[in-house]
Amino acid sequence: MALPSPNLDDRRFQQFVDDAKRYIQQRAPEWTDHNVSDPGVTLVETVAHMADQIVYRLNRVPEKNHLAFLDLVGITLFPPSAARTDLTFWLAAPQDDPVVLPTGTEVATVRTESEEGVVFATERKLAVVPCSLGHVVVQHTGEPVQDHTTDLDEGKDLLCFNEAPRPGDCLLLGLTAAVPHCAVALTLDSRVDGVGVDPRQPPLVWEAWTEDGWTACEVDRDGTGGLNRPGEVVLHVPGTHAVSRAGGQEAGWLRCRVTEPLANQPFYTTSPTVRSAAAFTIGGTTSAVHADTVTDEALGESTGIPGQRLRLAHAPVVAGDPAVLLQTADHDGWSDWSVVPHFAASGPQDRHITLDAATGEIAFGPAVREPDGSLRQYGAVPPKGAVIRARRYRTGGGRAGNVARGAIQVLRGSVPYVASVANREAATGGVDGETVEEAKVRAPITLRAQERAVTLRDYEELARRAAPETARITCLPGEEGEHGSYAVRVLVVPQAVPDPGGRLRFEQLVPDDALLDRITRHLDERRLIGTRLAVGPPFYQGVTVVATLHAFRGADTDRVRKQAHDALYRHLDPLTGGIGGTGWKFGRPVQAGEVFAVLQRVPGVELVDEVLLHPADPLTGKRGEATDRIDLDAPSLVFSFDHRVRVIGDGS
Helix, strand or coil: CCCCCCCCCCCCHHHHHHHHHHHHHHHCCCCCCCCCCCHHHHHHHHHHHHHHHHHHHHHCCCHHHHHHHHHHCCCCCCCCECCEEEEEEEECCCCCCCEEECCCCEEEECCCCCCCCCEEEECCCEEECCCCEEEEEEECCCCCCEECHHHHHCCCCEECCCCCCCCCCEEEEEECCCCCCEEEEEEEEEECCCCCCCCCCCCEEEEEEECCEEEECEEEEECCCCCCCCEEEEEECCCCECCEEECCEEEEEEEEEECCCCCCCCCCCCCCEEEEEEEEEEEEEEEEECEEEEEEEEEEECCCCCCCEEECCCCCECCCCCCEEEEEEECCEEEEEEECCCCCCCCCCCCEEEEECCCCEEEECCEEECCCCCEEECCCCCCCCCEEEEEEEEEECCHHHCCCCCCEEEECCCCCCEEEEEECCCCECCECCCCHHHHHHHHHHHHHHCCCECCHHHHHHHHHHHCCCCCEEEEEECCHHHHCCCEEEEEEECCCCCECCCECCHHHHCCCHHHHHHHHHHHHCCECCCCEEEEECCEEEEEEEEEEEEECCCCCHHHHHHHHHHHHHHHCCCCCCCCCCCCCCCCCCEEHHHHHHHHHCCCCEEEEEEEEEEEECCCCCCECCCECEECCCCCEEEEECCCEEEEECCCC
């Protein structure tokens, strides 16, 4: 329940009037006319109205007092968190020298008439390193590598794999330099020789040699159709790409490896060939955050008194490492101070401060008088007159930074040799700061749990506190056969921003390992001894709706079909779907009758003729038999997968 507001007087206007009339009957029984027309009653009502206003204002405890009450029990407002994404900077043309983009390079979304652009800043320096192709090596499964660089230079056709390709065959391309975080274009002149694969789904994977071994590269585009035709392959190379030795040659190695075919996936009958090849760097990728960076902000001078408090000019402060770099000046120059959650473990010589990220308030350590009368200092105190400054911190954040894939495309300043910028994935992680009302709801739960997870509700609350940027978290009892005895299963649904058109991709709903590890570590420190933790994503049950609709006479069937598709994806959405629009309920079945009602409300639909539901696997795309009900287990959510809608109009 919410933290109640103190109600110092619950009487209202009519109660004051009634109390006054009863008092009159006791003190002046000869006064018998208590109707509203009596002048005396008019005076009574006037005074009652004034008293009602006083009581109303008395009970309106201001927000500042609520914050004080919450602060007494150790409840502070959570600050907003900033959205993050990876930005790819594309060069206008390959360069001979490295192109360096400094930390803090700003980009933004497109500004419209109604909305300002959302600004992002890079978090680290990006060096776009030039490269070229130095070596070409072929390695057949179970055989040593063979260097064919000379053959390629002489214009000979080089078999990429065995004449009859086998899984594990590799074509290795050695770059003249390691290109971490870069986008590399490979221009290949291939000759098709009865290959036999599907160019849209070749059994190939591109990899780069890194400090951890071979790591998969993200393929931006493959114009060769799996080495079936001349074209260009653009790869995003991992950030740990390193120079290594293969076939006696030292280079930054990339390789194209034949993989085991999936079910019903065509495989190579004959190896493709390469007649010529080239490589060059055309871009680079770095992380960016939706926040403004503030540097060298003067905060004043030290008073030399313990417990001094200062306030940053900009709040809230976005979490970082550190959230704020505070410095003080002394005879030895500038000294750094570390941000700690509290001063309990701070000694008199420790340069520690605390930070209220929501308000931007910085506090130095206090001095506390011990029971024996001595004075103990918690944390160091800067000398009197020392200049205090915030060397660097970030401010901003919030849900506004959660923008769709491809929305960031405006360079805020001129960057030499850079033609464009884009975010290949949506920016996620932006959460608005906590309000007082939300803190009032959270306070009783926090006081009850006391940083200890006992009930399933405790696990949910603590998991949300560890990862506030998640979209949904729920906890269920673990199954003894699968998770062991006394297990708690924590299901995590990450925040996801739909692509233009309102469609979610399945990979957006799978939480990354870093998020799951953070939640696991936070809960592991607070769980009861003997309780097992199973933290992971829910099971997503794909659902395909096949429907036939009749449109009203004169209605645009294409528009009706699009609106029907949108309605289905909107309703069968794990984040914003369901009856209340707050996300599909875990374990709730999908029924054809409910889908009927959703489609019938689409503008332009006169009749919903037929609705069939097909269970589907979002990974393989395989569909099950048609049914009118799909049941979901308790740890399951629905996922819209390739709905099919037929609209019959006048001419159909």
